[in-house]
Amino acid sequence: xxxxxxxxxxxxxMADIAFLLLIFFLVTTTIEKDSxxxxxxxxxxxxxxxxxxxQKNIFTVLLNGKDQLLxxxxxxELKDLRTAAVEFLDNNGDKSCTYCKGLKxxxxxxxxxxxxxxxxxxxxxxxAAYISVQNELVAAYNVLxxxxxxxxxxxxxxxxxxxxxxxxNYKDARFVGNKVKLKAVIDQIKLxxxxxxxxxx
Amino acid sequence: MSKFKKKxxxxxxxxxxxxxxxxxFMLLFFFMVATVMRENSLKIQNALPVANQxxxxxKKNPVSYIYMGKPSSGYEKFGTEARVxxxxxxxxxxxxxxxISAERAALREELIPFLxxxxxxxxxxxxxxxxxxxxxxxxxxALKINYTTGVGDAxxxxx
Numbered sequence: 001x002x003x004x005x006x007x008x009x010x011x012x013x014m015a016d017i018a019f020l021l022l023i024f025f026l027v028t029t030t031i032e033k034d035s036x037x038x039x040x041x042x043x044x045x046x047x048x049x050x051x052x053x054x055q056k057n058i059f060t061v062l063l064n065g066k067d068q069l070l071x072x073x074x075x076x077e078l079k080d081l082r083t084a085a086v087e088f089l090d091n092n093g094d095k096s097c098t099y100c101k102g103l104k105x106x107x108x109x110x111x112x113x114x115x116x117x118x119x120x121x122x123x124x125x126x127x128a129a130y131i132s133v134q135n136e137l138v139a140a141y142n143v144l145x146x147x148x149x150x151x152x153x154x155x156x157x158x159x160x161x162x163x164x165x166x167x168x169n170y171k172d173a174r175f176v177g178n179k180v181k182l183k184a185v186i187d188q189i190k191l192x193x194x195x196x197x198x199x200x201x
Numbered sequence: 202m203s204k205f206k207k208k209x210x211x212x213x214x215x216x217x218x219x220x221x222x223x224x225x226f227m228l229l230f231f232f233m234v235a236t237v238m239r240e241n242s243l244k245i246q247n248a249l250p251v252a253n254q255x256x257x258x259x260k261k262n263p264v265s266y267i268y269m270g271k272p273s274s275g276y277e278k279f280g281t282e283a284r285v286x287x288x289x290x291x292x293x294x295x296x297x298x299x300x301i302s303a304e305r306a307a308l309r310e311e312l313i314p315f316l317x318x319x320x321x322x323x324x325x326x327x328x329x330x331x332x333x334x335x336x337x338x339x340x341x342x343a344l345k346i347n348y349t350t351g352v353g354d355a356x357x358x359x360x
Contacts, residue, residue: 015221018226029232033249037256038256041344041346078355128358130328135252
């Protein structure tokens with residue numbers, strides 16, 4: 001008997017099947033946004049021990065219902081907020097902070113550890129405006145932390161690395177370098193410029 | 202019957218489509234890998250604001266999502282004010298605490314302190330509702346929050 005070769009399967013419709021699947025996945029794909037500003041809420045504690053904070057150590061940022069920005073009771077444009085916050089945090093009024101480069105104005109904050117940014121908003125404030133302000137305040141901290149990162153990094157063997165890059169590298173599994181040391185540097189910077197951002201209703 | 206048949210001048214030869222499935226499969230695999238199936242279908246408008254000082258949401262830790270925004274078209278009967286959406290339905294403020302408890306119950310115990318609540322809030326929503334939700338979260342001690350934003354210039358938020 002003659003050997004009958006197996007008939008070839010027609011693969012012509014393969015493309016159609018693949019297209020069908022492709023279109024299904026195209027339609028269902030939503031590339032979810034997974035980035036944002038991390039915050040920690042203060043725990044609820046009824047016992048209010050009155051901590052006396054000097055007025056000069058508080059940097060009040062008020063965002064009113066018409067999305068106007070009032071910084072220390074003065075109207076300010078959003079784009080000026082970052083520099084104002086940096087100046088306030090970096091002021092070093094009591095000259096105890098060796099890494100600050102501020103104006104040493106006695107009428108402004110004592111040192112970064114004592115400086116508190118107080119963010120107030122009203123119920124009518126739009127969320128977009130609120131996020132913009134949050135973003136600028138985080139940016140102000142990051143400006144100072146980055147600057148400190150460059151200083152400390154060159155000493156500790158992480159050359160030309162800003163604070164933000166350090167944090168990214170620390171999370172990156174492919175980073176080649178001493179992660180323990182990097183963590184120590186990150187923690188030190190966080191301690192030197194603590195994010196003291198308080199919110200009031 | 203010449204041995205050397207003159208080739209017929211039959212125009213251009215057809216393009217082989219044999220590699221078409223390969224190309225399509227390549228695209229298919231890309232989208233399969235990139236696809237994240239939507240966990241919740243949104244009943245509200247949810248255009249996120251943008252910011253440039255963002256951190257990546259750590260997916261290693263559990264994340265719960267709370268959506269806020271105006272009811273989108275088709276759901277006008279729920280009003281024109283911003284509402285909270287939990288899972289697949291509109292919710293009242295007092296349900297936020299129960300929602301967090303339910304999310305926690307689904308987690309392994311050692312992961313519970315790492316639960317992050319991602320707030321996906323429409324850019325046109327008022328801070329009133331966001332503040333209320335934050336207050337509810339404080340009541341149930343869910344303190345790690347993340348304001349989910351797109352990446353872009355924050356100055357463009359305020360117009």
